[in-house]
Amino acid sequence: MTGSDxxxxxxxxxxxxxxxxxxxxxxxxxxxxxxxxxLVAGVATVAMTVLDSSLEAVDASLxxxxxxxxxxxxxxxxxxxxxPENRLGVLMTVVGFTYLVWHxxxxxxxxxxxxxxxxLSDSWTVVFVLFLLSFPEGRLNTRFDLVILAMFxxxxxxxxxxxLLFFRTGGSPENALAAWPNSSVADDVDSAQRALLVTASVVxxxxxxxRRMVASPPLRRALIPALVGSAAILLSLVLLGLDKFxxxxxxxxxxxxxxYLTIPLVVLAGILRARLARSTVGExxxxxxxxxxxxxxxxxxxxxxxDPSLTLAYWLPQFRSWADVNGESVExxxxxxxxxxxxxxxHGEHLAALLHDPALLDxxxxxxxxxxAAGIALxxxxxxxxxxxRLEELRGSRSRVFDAGQRERKRLERNLHDGAQxxxxxxxxxxxxxxxxxxxxxxxxxxxxxxxxxxxxxLEELREVAHGIHPAVVSGHGLEIALEQxxxxxxxxxxxxxxxxxxxxxxxxxxxxxxxxxxxxNVGKYAQASFVSVEVNRRGNRIVVEVADDGIGGADTERGxxxxxxxxxxxxxxxxxRIWSPNGGGxxxxxxxxxxx
Amino acid sequence: xxxxxxxxxxxxxxxxxxxxxxxGFDVVGLCDTGEDLLQKTASYSPDVAxxxxxxxxTHNDEGLQAxxxxxxxxxxxxVLVLSQYVEVGLAMKLLxxxxxxxxxxxxxxxxxxxxxxAAVQRVANGGSAIDPIIxxxxxxxxxxxxxxxxxxxxxxxxxxxxxxxxxxxxxxxSLVITLRxxxxxxxxxxxxxxxxxxxxxxxRVLAVxxxxxx
Numbered sequence: 001m002t003g004s005d006x007x008x009x010x011x012x013x014x015x016x017x018x019x020x021x022x023x024x025x026x027x028x029x030x031x032x033x034x035x036x037x038x039l040v041a042g043v044a045t046v047a048m049t050v051l052d053s054s055l056e057a058v059d060a061s062l063x064x065x066x067x068x069x070x071x072x073x074x075x076x077x078x079x080x081x082x083x084p085e086n087r088l089g090v091l092m093t094v095v096g097f098t099y100l101v102w103h104x105x106x107x108x109x110x111x112x113x114x115x116x117x118x119x120l121s122d123s124w125t126v127v128f129v130l131f132l133l134s135f136p137e138g139r140l141n142t143r144f145d146l147v148i149l150a151m152f153x154x155x156x157x158x159x160x161x162x163x164l165l166f167f168r169t170g171g172s173p174e175n176a177l178a179a180w181p182n183s184s185v186a187d188d189v190d191s192a193q194r195a196l197l198v199t200a201s202v203v204x205x206x207x208x209x210x211r212r213m214v215a216s217p218p219l220r221r222a223l224i225p226a227l228v229g230s231a232a233i234l235l236s237l238v239l240l241g242l243d244k245f246x247x248x249x250x251x252x253x254x255x256x257x258x259x260y261l262t263i264p265l266v267v268l269a270g271i272l273r274a275r276l277a278r279s280t281v282g283e284x285x286x287x288x289x290x291x292x293x294x295x296x297x298x299x300x301x302x303x304x305x306x307d308p309s310l311t312l313a314y315w316l317p318q319f320r321s322w323a324d325v326n327g328e329s330v331e332x333x334x335x336x337x338x339x340x341x342x343x344x345x346x347h348g349e350h351l352a353a354l355l356h357d358p359a360l361l362d363x364x365x366x367x368x369x370x371x372x373a374a375g376i377a378l379x380x381x382x383x384x385x386x387x388x389x390r391l392e393e394l395r396g397s398r399s400r401v402f403d404a405g406q407r408e409r410k411r412l413e414r415n416l417h418d419g420a421q422x423x424x425x426x427x428x429x430x431x432x433x434x435x436x437x438x439x440x441x442x443x444x445x446x447x448x449x450x451x452x453x454x455x456x457x458x459l460e461e462l463r464e465v466a467h468g469i470h471p472a473v474v475s476g477h478g479l480e481i482a483l484e485q486x487x488x489x490x491x492x493x494x495x496x497x498x499x500x501x502x503x504x505x506x507x508x509x510x511x512x513x514x515x516x517x518x519x520x521x522n523v524g525k526y527a528q529a530s531f532v533s534v535e536v537n538r539r540g541n542r543i544v545v546e547v548a549d550d551g552i553g554g555a556d557t558e559r560g561x562x563x564x565x566x567x568x569x570x571x572x573x574x575x576x577x578r579i580w581s582p583n584g585g586g587x588x589x590x591x592x593x594x595x596x597x
Numbered sequence: 598x599x600x601x602x603x604x605x606x607x608x609x610x611x612x613x614x615x616x617x618x619x620x621g622f623d624v625v626g627l628c629d630t631g632e633d634l635l636q637k638t639a640s641y642s643p644d645v646a647x648x649x650x651x652x653x654x655t656h657n658d659e660g661l662q663a664x665x666x667x668x669x670x671x672x673x674x675x676v677l678v679l680s681q682y683v684e685v686g687l688a689m690k691l692l693x694x695x696x697x698x699x700x701x702x703x704x705x706x707x708x709x710x711x712x713x714x715a716a717v718q719r720v721a722n723g724g725s726a727i728d729p730i731i732x733x734x735x736x737x738x739x740x741x742x743x744x745x746x747x748x749x750x751x752x753x754x755x756x757x758x759x760x761x762x763x764x765x766x767x768x769x770x771s772l773v774i775t776l777r778x779x780x781x782x783x784x785x786x787x788x789x790x791x792x793x794x795x796x797x798x799x800x801r802v803l804a805v806x807x808x809x810x811x
Contacts, residue, residue, distance in 0.1 A: 414656065417681055418606070421704075426608035428708035433616065436710055452708055459705050463682060473684050476650075476657040481686030488685040488734045488810070 072096030327388030491524030527551025631663035700726030725762030
């Protein structure tokens with residue numbers, strides 16, 4: 001597979017506005033008029049053999065040969081009609097017709113027509129190889145394909161002409177081009193042709209085999225006809241080699257013809273299967289009527305497209321980006337990713353993108369039908385995804401706001417601590433030293449003492465303000481030590497258990513600290529409890545905080561801003577806060593906050 | 598008495614140094630980081646190290662860590678920790694296995710020069726100095742069966758001073774009662790609270806604090 005497989009196909013899900021390239025009228029007319037030609041050519045081949053000799057001379061291998069030609073031309077025309085944009089149909093038609101025509105030509109009595117038939121029979125190989133190499137997209141994949149094709153063409157065109165110039169059949173009809181009959185030169189040219197053919201065939205088989213090895217499973221299946229074809233060429237070459245030693249292998253000839261016949265049949269089956277698959281679109285309609293959830297929608301589409309690797313991306317116009325089902329931004333895979341992208345548009349704007357196996361590009365009608373069927377569901381899906389993306393954005397900005405707030409509070413506390421508080425302490429110390437030098441019972445001593453106690457009061461107030469702004473002990477010494485102070489000041493007897501296995505992220509520690517502080521304050525104010533238990537534990541990758549009292553319960557969770565603020569703080573950390581407070585049944589508060597270990 | 602001081606605020610560091618100098622202490626080292634403190638403690642072998650709990654670079658717990666390290670590595674060096682905020686948890690961590698030669702005071706206490714010098718002297722001599730706020734916090738701790746109720750107001754006063762690390766003489770001076778009276782109160786308190794009697798001041802500080810914090 002090459003990167004160019006991941007091409008962007010644009011599909012509009014509204015029926016009747018298919019933007020697929022339609023075939024022009026002329027081409028359609030040509031295609032239709034070729035159908036009778038196929039039949040005429042088939043009948044003509046058999047008829048000419050019958051007319052030429054007796055009925056007994058019509059051997060089964062000839063009938064099979066005609067069948068091969070008919071099968072190629074017929075399924076080629078059918079494929080051409082089904083998928084005009086894929087050149088494979090045209091190629092198959094050419095392969096089939098060439099095959100039939102050279103069979104007719106070599107029946108001729110005229111030596112020029114006969115010679116043309118011989119030349120055409122070799123040229124047929126070139127068209128056939130081109131068909132094999134173009135499998136299944138209908139175009140050559142690499143430059144190397146051209147090299148292989150050139151090798152076959154060299155054998156079939158210049159070398160064949162050279163050979164015909166020297167070769168005599170020695171019977172009737174004679175080779176019309178035998179200008180300088182010379183059997184030894186003809187033999188040499190023939191050997192060169194065979195050597196080049198063998199080389200080219202081996203390279204062809206190896207190339208196709210390698211292509212199959214690196215292909216995705218659906219493509220691997222699609223490549224089977226190409227492999228059968230290259231195997232048939234190899235086998236027929238072996239037969240050609242043995243022919244030189246006058247060894248006949250009737251069975252092997254049958255196998256080669258059988259293999260040739262298989263190819264158009266497999267291709268035909270593939271196209272019919274794809275048509276059949278469109279009936280799954282009907283099932284898709286039924287599934288979508290049940291308004292599936294986002295993952296179910298993807299699964300339904302994957303089933304309808306028979307591509308388990310299918311992923312969906314939604315276009316979010318407000319964010320100018322693609323998003324997955326979780327609302328998280330994604331990039332559409334580019335060339336070389338091994339995935340093809342089909343865009344589904346609505347009102348000239350992107351709606352969603354199907355990221356699917358490139359082999360599906362071969363079934364544009366199926367993609368179109370599925371896209372059309374899923375249109376409304378995809379719109380709903382997009383709304384969901386958009387909502388999620390907004391939620392995600394909101395969550396992100398809330399946690400950034402909290403984060404910034406936290407940093408600012410910490411900075412303020414640090415400023416108070418390093419600035420005003422230290423200066424006041426130093427001032428108070430200075431006054432203390434002065435006190436030492438004056439008589440404590442003098443007026444001056446009393447005023448100094450008064451001033452020092454004013455400073456002590458200011459310091460006390462400042463301390464409380466600073467602590468309210470940010471509990472420095474939490475960031476400084478951890479949750480356990482900080483909570484011990486709260487426990488020591490608890491309004492009722494308390495049991496405190498802290499087991500979180502070391503330090504936690506600062507934002508989380510501060511949130512837990514405030515949660516416990518506020519809860520204990522509420523216990524003191526409203527609960528009329530005789531006991532409170534505080535537990536902070538780590539459970540897996542969550543921190544669980546539980547505060548339970550044996551008070552009167554009936555706490556109003558909306559009361560004041562205290563609990564609301566706590567809930568905000570916990571939710572900003574993606575956590576959950578729940579409160580049970582039945583009347584007369586105590587109050588239990590439980591917070592769970594995710595914490596990566 | 599040899600002292601090293603670790604305090605990153607210059608005003609305060611110089612202030613403390615002046616007070617101690619004036620009181621006859623020999624200030625052998627002034628430092629502003631925990632690392633500096635550990636080095637100077639190792640080289641000057643002071644009797645006491647006075648340490649601010651918040652030191653650069655992060656101002657988190659560098660000071661406390663340095664103090665704990667001195668207690669572990671240089672048992673002969675006493676440590677007096679100063680802090681802006683007084684936290685029971687921190688005090689208990691500092692005193693985790695012994696209150697001997699250990700102190701934990703609010704920075705404000707420095708301005709009460711006499712008290713501060715007495716506290717430094719006590720700690721330097723292997724005693725203890727625990728901030729009254731720690732003791733009062735622990736005393737105010739609510740418990741289901743409050744044993745404090747069995748103490749008389751006078752006995753409580755003695756308990757508070759005892760928990761701060763005062764000696765019997767210090768308690769007697771503070772309450773203006775006789776030494777014998779203090780000794781009697783102490784033995785009554787220990788009896789009532791069911792604590793094993795000890796004559797060592799620091800050991801009884803720890804015993805009382807642990808009892809109050811239980």
